[in-house]
Amino acid sequence: MDVSIASQPPQVTPLAEGLTARTFAPALDADGNPDAGTGAFHRAVALGFYEATPTDERMRLQEQVLVGDGQRITGVYVDPGSASLEHWGEAHEQLTYGSEHPVGTFIDFDKTLNAGGPQLIDAFLITGVTVDASYRRRGILKHLMTSRLAAAVEDGKAVALLTASEGSIYGRFGFGPATREHQVRINVSRAGEAFGLRGQPSGRVLTADPSKLGDVIDEVFAGHHAVTRGSVGRLPDHRRYGTGSGPR
Numbered sequence: 001m002d003v004s005i006a007s008q009p010p011q012v013t014p015l016a017e018g019l020t021a022r023t024f025a026p027a028l029d030a031d032g033n034p035d036a037g038t039g040a041f042h043r044a045v046a047l048g049f050y051e052a053t054p055t056d057e058r059m060r061l062q063e064q065v066l067v068g069d070g071q072r073i074t075g076v077y078v079d080p081g082s083a084s085l086e087h088w089g090e091a092h093e094q095l096t097y098g099s100e101h102p103v104g105t106f107i108d109f110d111k112t113l114n115a116g117g118p119q120l121i122d123a124f125l126i127t128g129v130t131v132d133a134s135y136r137r138r139g140i141l142k143h144l145m146t147s148r149l150a151a152a153v154e155d156g157k158a159v160a161l162l163t164a165s166e167g168s169i170y171g172r173f174g175f176g177p178a179t180r181e182h183q184v185r186i187n188v189s190r191a192g193e194a195f196g197l198r199g200q201p202s203g204r205v206l207t208a209d210p211s212k213l214g215d216v217i218d219e220v221f222a223g224h225h226a227v228t229r230g231s232v233g234r235l236p237d238h239r240r241y242g243t244g245s246g247p248r
């Protein structure tokens with residue numbers, strides 16, 4: 001029997017008046033630094049998560065990854081002049097970060113998922129979801145999520161994936177738990193709790209220079225990804241951490 005399931009795009013929730021969304025590719029200037037719009041976007045992400053403003057060095061590294069990985073960024077911007085019509089009046093123009101600083105952020109990119117079938121499937125990955133504290137609970141997340149999921153459906157993606165910091169937010173958009181985390185402590189001493197390996201161990205441990213491990217890291221992950229159900233394509237950051245070539 002042939003079963004074909006056509007993905008249905010979600011209904012896109014419109015943004016409130018005075019707000020505009022823009023999707024663009026992060027860009028670097030000639031010196032490898034993020035351009036103004038990209039830098040403002042990343043400062044907004046940090047602010048949305050209540051994190052410290054990233055240093056220039058951190059921004060440079062982060063942007064190089066984003067650009068190299070073909071990630072797309074979507075910001076929601078306050079239309080010039082419209083914020084002063086709200087209850088905060090002129091304080092908005094005088095005290096906030098400026099019109100290039102988004103009040104909503106969303107990053108998406110393409111990776112593959114091992115869903116247990118013979119081939120990896122194309123997946124739409126989501127990160128960097130924040131809304132400025134002054135602009136929450138007015139549907140900005142709803143707009144960002146529904147409009148970007150609609151774009152993913154149009155692009156033929158079979159599945160969307162994210163890691164949630166708060167579990168209660170994403171069920172309304174169709175997301176659910178895909179995995180669970182456990183901590184396991186194993187007593188491997190001779191007097192241990194009947195611990196035994198199923199196979200005969202092989203190989204030797206070799207202390208390696210991390211800076212030479214880039215290709216090994218990629219190869220080991222590719223082997224794991226090909227045979228492990230639930231495995232999701234990794235960010236280039238993992239190669240960077242593994243080779244010790246940048247901060248975590």
Ligand SMILES: CC(C)(COP(=O)(O)OP(=O)(O)OC[C@H]1O[C@@H](n2cnc3c(N)ncnc32)[C@H](O)[C@@H]1OP(=O)(O)O)[C@@H](O)C(=O)NCCC(=O)NCCS
Nearest residue numbers: 048129130131136137138139140141142164165166168169
């Ligand atoms: C979570 C966050 C993005 C929500 O943005 P927002 O623009 O205020 O959300 P919306 O107004 O579009 O709300 C959409 C729906 O989610 C609900 N919702 C919003 N924030 C929620 C939260 N923290 N917990 C549970 N539900 C939440 C809203 O009540 C609304 O419900 P409805 O569908 O019944 O109307 C924003 O609060 C935020 O940036 N928080 C800090 C960063 C963060 O936690 N990001 C998520 C990381 S995974």
